[in-house]
Amino acid sequence: MPIAPADMLCFSLYSAQHAMQAAYKPLLDPLGLTYPQYLVLSALWVLDDQTVGALGAQLALETNTLTPLLKRMEAAGLVARRRDKVDERQVRVTLAPEGEALRQKAAHVPACFLEATGMSLPEVMALRDQVKTLRDHLKLKASS
Amino acid sequence: MPIAPADMLCFSLYSAQHAMQAAYKPLLDPLGLTYPQYLVLSALWVLDDQTVGALGAQLALETNTLTPLLKRMEAAGLVARRRDKVDERQVRVTLAPEGEALRQKAAHVPACFLEATGMSLPEVMALRDQVKTLRDHLKLKASS
DNA sequence: CACGATTATGTCGTATGCGATATAATTAGG
DNA sequence: CCTAATTATATCGCATACGACATAATCGTG
Secondary structure (H helix, E strand, O other), X not given: OOOOHHHOHHHHHHHHHHHHHXXXXXXXXXXXXXXXXXXXXXXXHHOOOEEXXXXXXXXXXXXXHHHHHXXXXXXXXXXXXXXXXXXXXXXXXXEOHHHHHHHHHOOXXXXXXXXXXXXXXXXXXXXXXXXXXXXXXXXXXXXX | OOOOHHHOHHHHHHHHHHHHXXXXXXXXXXXXXXXXXXXXXXXXXXXXXXXXXXXXXXXXXXXXXXXXXXXXXXXXXXXXXXXXXXXXXXXXXXXXXHHHHHHHHOOOHHHHHHHHHOOOHHHHHHHHHHHHHHHHHHHHHHHX
16 A cells, blocks of 8 residues: 655655745845855855865755856855865855845845744754754665 | 745745655666656545646646646546536546556555655654645734 | 876756736636 | 546756766976
């Protein structure tokens, strides 16, 4: 007997992720950002001047996704990309003025998203950790 | 102080969904299916002969996503698409022989995915319901 | 130091997703 | 019954994602 999508854990993740991006849209559209672009900036706001590979490791994205993404962000004046002087293979990504300015303009986003979840902060953190545990299990299986 | 992606609930969802699709890949590749195609077939295995709109409601996808998806599935011999005789606006989607045959060939997929989660069935169901609750909260905010 | 292996990024093709818009069929109101 | 509004799909453009492959720089070893 087949299982309906609505009853699957995978589909709850799939649809919740879509709903999450939809919830971010009214917050990010005024800033001219997409959700993945917001993630890249969030990573750079914590630690500026990272290589493409380091960003990919944090965001679990391959360079074939990141390179075009970063090029669009560079064209929008959000970040700068330049080759590392010491190791010319690496490309270092830094915040451009516009990306730096958005740090303030986006300061309200986390609280607004928390509000949209309809959950308390402890509940959100607990669910986050459960989902992270699931993710890490799934990744382990993929590598084995 | 900015929040790192790794600490965000949204990023745990985002990355867990990617990990989930990666975990499905070795299960679905041999069947020649993508994950969204598997969802469509799962819906049809429960109830055959549904309209594009009904599938979209179940899977939370717009017709601008579903129409090309269903056309690819039709080209692959998985489903058939025909206009409803009574209401010519609607397109009814039914299982084609190949899509019907995959019902058996994909019978092992749910158990294999459950195994990949590293969680027990009750744990999976509990997490599914928590994620569904979050999704429904986020959707409510979007519509209000 | 030469040279094959490794590493870091980039390109190309394909499949989603979605906003905005188009089109055809049905319904509703006067 | 006739036309405006609504409904159901479809098309177009753009931004992810990722597998497969390409390229350039660095490293390791004899």
